[in-house]
Amino acid sequence: MSAAPQPVRTEPSTTAKALAALAMSLRLGDVPAEVVAHAKLIVRDTVGVMLAGSRLPEIRNLAALAPTLGQGRASLFGTKLTAAAHVAALVNGAGGVSLELDEGNQFAINHPAVHIMPALWALAEELDCSGAIFLEAFIAGYEIAVRVGRATKLRDAVHPFGTHAIIGTAVGAARLLGLDAAATAQAIELAAGLSIASSQNAANSGASVRNLYTGFTNHNGLLAARLAQAGFSGEPDALGAVFGRILGERFTPTIEERFETFFLTRNYFKIYACSRWNHAPIEAAAAIQAEHAPDVEAIAAVTVFTYDPATRLGGTAVANAYAAKHSIAFNVAARLLHGSNAREVYTDEIVRAPAMAALIAKVRVEEDRALTALLPEIRAARVEIRLKTGKTFSARSDVPIGGFDNPLGEEALLGKFRDLAGLAIRSEAAENLAREIARIEELPRLGDLAGDIQAAL
Template identity: 35%
Template sequence: MAADYLDRIARFASELRFDDLPAEVVERAERLLLDATAVTVAGAAEPRVRQAAAMLRKRGSQGRSLFATDGYRGDAADAALVNATASCAHVLDEGHKYARGHVGTYVIPAVVAVAEEREVSGRELITALVAGYEIAARMGMACRVRESMHPSGTWGTIGASAACARLMGFAPDAIRVAMNVAAPLTLATSWQAATQGATVRDLYSGQGAANAVMAPRWVEAGFTGSDDDVAHIFGHVSAERFDTDAACSELGQRWEVMRNYFKVHACCRNFQSGIDAVLRLREEHDVRAADIRSIRAETFAVPARDNAEPKPANVLAAKESFPVSLALTLVNGRCDQSVFTEARVADPEVARLAAACEVSCDPELDKLAPEKRPSRITLQMTDGRQLTALDLVALGDPSRPLSAAELDAKFDQLVAGRLGASPCQGLRQAIHALRDDAPLSPFTSAMTERERQP
């Protein structure tokens, strides 16, 4: 076979062992799982996610894999679909700026679902998670999907399928086949749908995770792939260039999982540096929203092009709107999930500030992307003052990491808000126990265990 890079990736997926992982990689994988679980638990309360789960149950889904909506256990592909859809519902899922996508969302729901189906140990789950993340991140770094496409449900499915094939006991040559089967099954996604608030956006991740589970199953059923459809799809179809060297560069030596970012603001990552900037201005200058005449947001090209709509169609579209997210932050003093409600988005003061916000591309700031995603915010006050703040990266970036306490606070807010304080602590402990090779069932069962009422 000519495409040696796929052989290298398949061997990595098959041969990686828990004892090969540096301590800091195990710790980061645990943190990834904590964060992914928290956003999944919170997002599983959304009506659209619950309705998707109910539909799959009605169709007769059966298996060992947990639906985070209600604790039902069904088929692994169905559970991956439900849980990945939930994990991105609040736009709080982690990501990787060099891959330009939410790698954990593409990998973790599929890996957890198959790990439950196969009843593997906690350490094997962590190892497969890391293997899938490393491969998926490099797939994203090796290509750039077309500007009209959303990355969810595309290249991440390749890394997730390799990790699922590993859990299913595939040898390297079969893992390679699974990746080549997964590649042409990836989605043709719409960036427009995401910016317009179409909730099909959430299904990009859900269906992508289900495809990752199904690809090795199709191989087991006798289906084959081409010699290298990974490079064909992501070099000629979904994207115009695929760097095979980048796809396998320093596997097992440079850990991409250590370069991820975590989110605290429930909106598009492209403009979160601007959210940080206005929060600082608000605190340092005791800014009141009523005293702001206009807002100027200077940033790099992508948010100026894709995130400048001041009148979004709905709450999900508001999360993709730089003007509305800034306005919500200035009015409420925060930009977490609690401010993204129909009532708050429709607040006349929020609408006034969003309409008074001008978003533009600064060529000098654009030169810093994608290493940095900068925003310069200028508030024109009614008393004549101009208040300006520049943030080059958002809080949670690898160069500006969230502290353990900040990440724990996010976990507590999301999980306790749905399950209660005691189940929240139980879920945290069950995840921590996985590195000691605990079984998976206490972890996944705790995802839907609610506080007992007196």
Template identity: 35%
Template structure:
């Protein structure tokens, strides 16, 4: 692990390709749009904001909440921002890490950027390096599938990025990382699939730790690589693979291989969703024509097989429910609406959709995430759709879909294209925070 840290922490702006810096900007753009959407639309985020906010910046409440006229303390902002990014299942992620690095970096970085002037190159450098450290650590550690990735290894990247923004030297950054890696939350995958919103708090609290660990390092608290081997090699995971810390490192950086969600649902469902949409676009049929549907996919995805979600969050983790919504020609972006979520026809079809694990597909992880969907019609016909992977969201056609997603979740309240254009020029910005506050939309308090 130390070889990886020394190599990654030795990188600077001149080492990054144009593709890497471009991808990092889109990670920032996507995460901020998703964060603001979550703040506005999550009932828990709205209530928390109302309870904790003041309406004029003061010394105790220095953090402006994008999309509002509100200000929060650093701690409350970290909780709100991190929680809001993940609440609608629209956050970017890494299939090598099996989780969502940016959700653990950008809230803490945004908060740090309010304390002193940080230019665009500094900000992007910290984002790229922090992302690599978090994703590389998760890739090598192979955390237990029973745990949820939020609030665990992502803290490491957030802590590293903030430490870099604070100007800590390499030894200080490494000790900060060791401390952060020693303070993961004990998380549960069941919280997600049963729709318990404590799962969203994992990310918010992870950002709090990423911020607080900076002071712990300054005070002299220490951890060690030995502690990390015990914690991540035996307790949090089933043993780490040391070779993956350095496998193809910087060839390319893992942020180059991230994905952007084009559907507001657990990433593990996206291959099945894409396969169904492709077959539906090629062969027209009515929902009343469907007898049943079978989905074959990799093992992690096949866990999303509960057909009757009881909460809207659980619905985002149910392949049968998601595919039934699409079969009824509804949008997944509208799945939380009562008339769709409780629709009897949607519910009935979902109970006739079977999801099974395919070993050959599972063996293609993490490079590929395949799925095959077979629709059986009442007239005896069978229609099959298959994909080798879910879309990354960064192909040319997907970029248009990504921009459409941002326009949609912004509720047309800002010129999303103008804000995107400004962040795409971030390397020439002298004060990141001024740019972010300038282009966000504001609501009446």
């Protein structure tokens, strides 16, 4: 009798092995207390945006469809439905990013938490993992995602979402599944090969497929770990091929043997419901508004000087409310006209108002190479407003609110969570949820917390 066939094997790259070894080295008990505390703030913020995003019609419709795509025990946020973990990861990941209020990390040039946590939350539910195991996997995945993001220079046409954060998703899932270093390295190469064609124009044109980029990062990253477990192997050095030559033009990783720096404490939390690339222009415009209160009708031109890649948001064609979240012209105009960039400003009615259209047409976005040179530590912008009289006002923002260098306090972060979670669950349930997340590492089953959320609907 002939021997049973064996799975096809390839040898992961040195980079994949190094990332896997680094991910495997992390133990929650060795992580500094301040890092653990900050990770829980990120978890709470991400739960809030997933709950709020679950109320959007397309996410509700997808959630209703989800059980038919794969039955399972993972919760679909904002509903009493459950589905297979990878399907729930898709739905909750898409919902979490849809309002553009999810946290991000400028060193990753991405939004690690919402690309990773929905998948790990769903898988932890399915596997009956404790809160501590979930949190450990989340921190490991987040830190790996930042390191891969730092190493990648994406092509101009590529949107960061749906790209390199998938490596953190796969690593976190591998930790929850108990994979060894060799299988985790395979999961990393598989995940790189399962990235999607992520177009910047999807966001700029107001196409909600852009939110599915995040959903599929969660979906595909989770499956990458399970595919490695099943015996599949990835392209050797898929990391270099995909992020250095296909989606990116350069991939230059630096990987330490043990975690000494934790980038998750250098993240940012959003209070403006739009791309972070808009935030410095918003605050520079707000400074001019506060000091000079220019009459909008008297404005002849507005010039926004910013860094590359924020210049990708420089168009003045704003198709709908979602495209407005990815338009510097709209966001500066919204600040000058409405004095706000809260989620209530992003409506089709406001986008199409004649006064808004007229002001948007006056905004021009240009790269200032001196500002580009400050990346990644500083993401600055300068706004100049020229009146019809010829008078000019100017202001610059180097550290918009919410970042590690200009942080939101706990009162503001908790208020944001209450507001967003309260769109889906009762206020008293939101308060209890915040308390439970604060002690998540003590919970014997993450699924109990998920059950409490569903019971509060």
